[in-house]
Amino acid sequence: MTGIASRPVDVDVHPHVRGGPATLARYMPKALGRLVASEVVAEGDDPFRDPHHVIVDHLDRLALAAAVLIPLQPLNAFSDPLVAFETGRAVNEYLLDQWIPADGRFHLAAVVAPHDPAEAAKDIRRYQKHAAVAAIQMPLANILMGSSYYHPIYRAAVDCGLPIIVHPTGTEGAYHGAPVLAGGVAASYLERRIGLTQLAEANATSLIVSGVFERFRELKVVFAEFGFAWIIPLLWRMDMDWTRLRRGTPWVRRAPREYFTDHIRLTLEPGADVPPTQLPKVMEMSHADRTLMFGSDYPHSARLDSESMLDNVPPAFRERVAYATAASTFRGLRVQEPLATAPALGR
Ligand SMILES: [Zn+2]
Numbered sequence: 001m002t003g004i005a006s007r008p009v010d011v012d013v014h015p016h017v018r019g020g021p022a023t024l025a026r027y028m029p030k031a032l033g034r035l036v037a038s039e040v041v042a043e044g045d046d047p048f049r050d051p052h053h054v055i056v057d058h059l060d061r062l063a064l065a066a067a068v069l070i071p072l073q074p075l076n077a078f079s080d081p082l083v084a085f086e087t088g089r090a091v092n093e094y095l096l097d098q099w100i101p102a103d104g105r106f107h108l109a110a111v112v113a114p115h116d117p118a119e120a121a122k123d124i125r126r127y128q129k130h131a132a133v134a135a136i137q138m139p140l141a142n143i144l145m146g147s148s149y150y151h152p153i154y155r156a157a158v159d160c161g162l163p164i165i166v167h168p169t170g171t172e173g174a175y176h177g178a179p180v181l182a183g184g185v186a187a188s189y190l191e192r193r194i195g196l197t198q199l200a201e202a203n204a205t206s207l208i209v210s211g212v213f214e215r216f217r218e219l220k221v222v223f224a225e226f227g228f229a230w231i232i233p234l235l236w237r238m239d240m241d242w243t244r245l246r247r248g249t250p251w252v253r254r255a256p257r258e259y260f261t262d263h264i265r266l267t268l269e270p271g272a273d274v275p276p277t278q279l280p281k282v283m284e285m286s287h288a289d290r291t292l293m294f295g296s297d298y299p300h301s302a303r304l305d306s307e308s309m310l311d312n313v314p315p316a317f318r319e320r321v322a323y324a325t326a327a328s329t330f331r332g333l334r335v336q337e338p339l340a341t342a343p344a345l346g347r
Contacts, residue, residue, distance in 0.1 A: 007065035012295025128160035146210025267295030
């Protein structure tokens with residue numbers, strides 16, 4: 001990768017749990033842990049469950065300055081709040097115990113269950129004591145993000161200087177408790193995957209029009225792995241309708257585009273949804289210099305994808321997309337060694 005002065009930051013890396021739920025059971029209250037451990041079958045192992053493999057295979061290979069770990073346990077599909085909260089706490093504790101000490105570049109997006117926002121807020125205030133916690137990951141309930149339901153979570157996140165990350169957990173549009181997609185229940189994974197941008201569009205609109213960013217002026221929200229090209233028609237439409245109809249929502253004082261670029265961040269993955277030849281124009285129209293960050297979705301993206309993703313970013317946007325926007329969005333990213341002194345990429 002050329003054309004930037006800084007090492008990249010990858011804000012979308014997924015840590016797998018070696019041993020699966022049986023391992024997490026050791027981080028749970030004893031009674032619940034015994035229950036979870038007795039009900040699971042042994043999982044196979046793969047190299048991505050080993051932080052030392054991920055360090056060599058991804059962090060070193062791409063000469064990353066930092067990586068934000070986003071655990072993907074589908075807490076929003078659990079019907080039992082106790083199990084959802086304890087599973088979230090167990091995976092956070094496991095990662096703080098097993099992954100974070102393995103490399104100073106690892107940071108954690110600590111996950112909280114959406115079932116009880118007051119309880120989630122308590123967890124956020126507890127996690128903020130760990131210097132490696134750079135963000136809070138919040139799987140969505142089937143409630144739009146502009147709702148006051150989430151206010152205790154936003155209050156705690158702002159007080160702790162932590163952005164909120166929303167990332168699909170694989171349950172959206174398919175499981176009870178997770179958000180629905182527009183129009184009804186999709187029949188296949190392909191159909192759901194194509195429709196995922198609806199969630200980011202609906203929730204970005206809800207956050208802006210409900211006045212969340214007027215109430216929580218320091219709040220940053222990251223929609224990770226929802227792509228980014230969709231914001232172009234959304235911003236056109238929001239600005240157009242706000243101009244004509246804003247009398248009904250006087251708390252939306254500024255044009256929606258301004259709230260979006262000040263408060264909402266997106267990631268490159270899935271990077272192939274914009275053809276490389278169209279990227280310069282699309283990035284300009286989507287305010288990529290302010291809104292977009294590098295997020296590879298490792299290890300779920302192909303290795304080649306992660307490298308070419310950044311190489312395809314037009315030079316004028318690379319420094320912002322690869323490093324600067326992430327550094328100003330996440331808490332305490334422990335960076336930075338100039339790229340000039342970093343080892344060359346292994347290719
Ligand atoms: Zn991802």
